[in-house]
């Protein structure tokens with residue numbers, strides 16, 4: 001058995017769904033995309049060091065091969081009431097420190113490589129999708145996700161660099177999307193997928209739910225035209241993967257229930273998120289988020305937007321309470337949501353808040369909302 005076969009066999013034994021090997025040459029396509037679309041990715045330069053990560057040997061001079069592990073996170077059933085609210089990748093608790101892909105499974109894999117005499121560096125900033133494609137594990141879809149044969153695109157990758165030459169592939173396989181398929185682009189509510197294989201993160205619902213105001217260098221606010229198109233999504237967005245025929249078979253499979261999700265689903269409602277206290281956030285919400293949303297106010301904001309988009313007058317009683325929240329961001333988006341629901345009751349709520357509100361940002365949001373009614 002060759003060394004790469006041994007490594008592959010061990011990775012599969014540990015529960016990963018695929019193992020591949022890629023050369024460490026710079027990812028020229030990614031570098032070019034970053035140069036061409038710098039504006040949309042400026043926020044990521046400091047945070048993810050994208051340009052450096054696109055040249056693995058600059059980031060890690062000893063790197064000779066990238067090893068890519070695939071993990072299919074669509075193995076347990078997601079409660080239907082949570083779908084359309086939070087992306088499957090988050091519901092699967094994929095990136096939590098001690099579970100799934102970065103926990104003991106990965107430690108054992110690393111140890112195995114080290115026992116073979118290799119130095120191993122795991123960097124979360126390495127371009128995982130590009131490395132997976134280069135390793136021959138899958139192909140890019142027009143929705144920019146990587147589709148792995150037999151698994152679809154609800155997969156995650158872990159990339160590590162080793163100092164051994166394992167004959168990693170440097171092929172860039174072209175897409176296997178059906179020629180006439182454009183479903184993901186047509187279904188994207190915000191036009192974030194503006195061309196095949198091109199996505200503008202600043203227009204992407206998923207990006208806006210966790211980045212706006214939260215990550216350094218990202219826009220402080222979710223633009224009103226994006227808010228209106230967010231529907232019920234409060235964390236992530238799966239639309240461009242859900243409509244993809246390459247995921248159809250997986251999405252139709254009957255899977256065993258996820259006991260943890262089934263237990264928390266009844267509590268994970270929009271009104272509970274909007275009105276949550278710190279204890280609810282820490283015990284019920286944070287365990288799903290693996291630290292992307294660092295303060296509960298951002299999730300409360302997203303819940304306010306989702307309630308506003310419901311257009312349901314019954315949501316106004318929850319918004320009346322959140323208009324009393326101590327956090328101006330929550331009050332501001334609650335005002336937006338009340339205006340979005342509108343009607344006589346929405347107007348009355350906003351007029352009442354106008355008399356007691358002192359924060360200039362909230363006052364401005366209330367006035368804008370009232371002008372539109």
Ligand code: SF4
Pocket residue numbers: 187188189190191192193199203204205206207236237238239240241
């Ligand atoms: S995740 Fe949602 S908003 Fe983002 S590109 Fe896909 S469909 Fe569009």
Ligand code: SF4
Pocket residue numbers: 141142143144177178181182183184185243244245246
């Ligand atoms: S929806 Fe169609 S075009 Fe988009 S990724 Fe899937 S197969 Fe490709």
